[in-house]
Amino acid sequence: xxxxxxxxxxxxxxxxxxxxxxxxxxxxxxxxxxxxxxxxxxxxxxxxxxxxxxxxxxxxxxxxxxxxxxxxxxxxxxxxxxxxxxxxxxxxxxxxxxxxxxxxxxxxxxxxxxxxxxxxxxxxxxxxxxxxxxxxxxxxxxxxxxxxxxxxxxxxxxxxxxxxxxxxxxxxxxxxxxxxxxxxx
Numbered sequence: 001x002x003x004x005x006x007x008x009x010x011x012x013x014x015x016x017x018x019x020x021x022x023x024x025x026x027x028x029x030x031x032x033x034x035x036x037x038x039x040x041x042x043x044x045x046x047x048x049x050x051x052x053x054x055x056x057x058x059x060x061x062x063x064x065x066x067x068x069x070x071x072x073x074x075x076x077x078x079x080x081x082x083x084x085x086x087x088x089x090x091x092x093x094x095x096x097x098x099x100x101x102x103x104x105x106x107x108x109x110x111x112x113x114x115x116x117x118x119x120x121x122x123x124x125x126x127x128x129x130x131x132x133x134x135x136x137x138x139x140x141x142x143x144x145x146x147x148x149x150x151x152x153x154x155x156x157x158x159x160x161x162x163x164x165x166x167x168x169x170x171x172x173x174x175x176x177x178x179x180x181x182x183x184x185x
Contacts, residue, residue, distance in 0.1 A: 013173035024162035036150030087121020118167025125160035
């Protein structure tokens with residue numbers, strides 16, 4: 001069975017879930033790797049951009065690493081973001097297997113695993129976003145006097161929402177597939 005036949009034989013919810021997870025994964029990668037979770041001193045023009053792993057300033061050349069930073073909240077955001085990042089990638093792989101790989105095609109366990117991973121890792125991204133949003137403006141070691149949340153922060157929110165919706169659709173696909181079939185005699 002070819003690629004087109006695999007797509008045609010997949011259920012509508014599985015197709016939509018795959019599309020949503022691919023888009024979520026794209027936003028996931030951008031959010032995880034860029035330095036625009038927060039913008040420090042945005043109004044002054046001498047702004048610095050803070051990401052998960054580094055802080056880059058226009059005034060100085062180069063960036064300062066946040067990896068191993070002494071604040072607990074930064075470490076918590078990084079840890080939850082890592083789980084969310086890896087989880088979206090794993091969920092994307094499992095959905096591809098669920099739709100395209102012959103031995104996993106429409107396999108209830110693979111679909112359920114992908115759906116559960118979507119929910120758990122969307123929750124991890126949600127915790128990372130909540131912690132960052134709550135702590136960023138209050139920490140004088142990371143932020144400044146006039147701070148804004150950046151586009152990477154927004155993309156992380158979009159990624160977690162798309163992942164959660166994809167997980168719901170995949171769960172519906174798996175439940176629909178398992179309840180609609182009856183053993184033949």
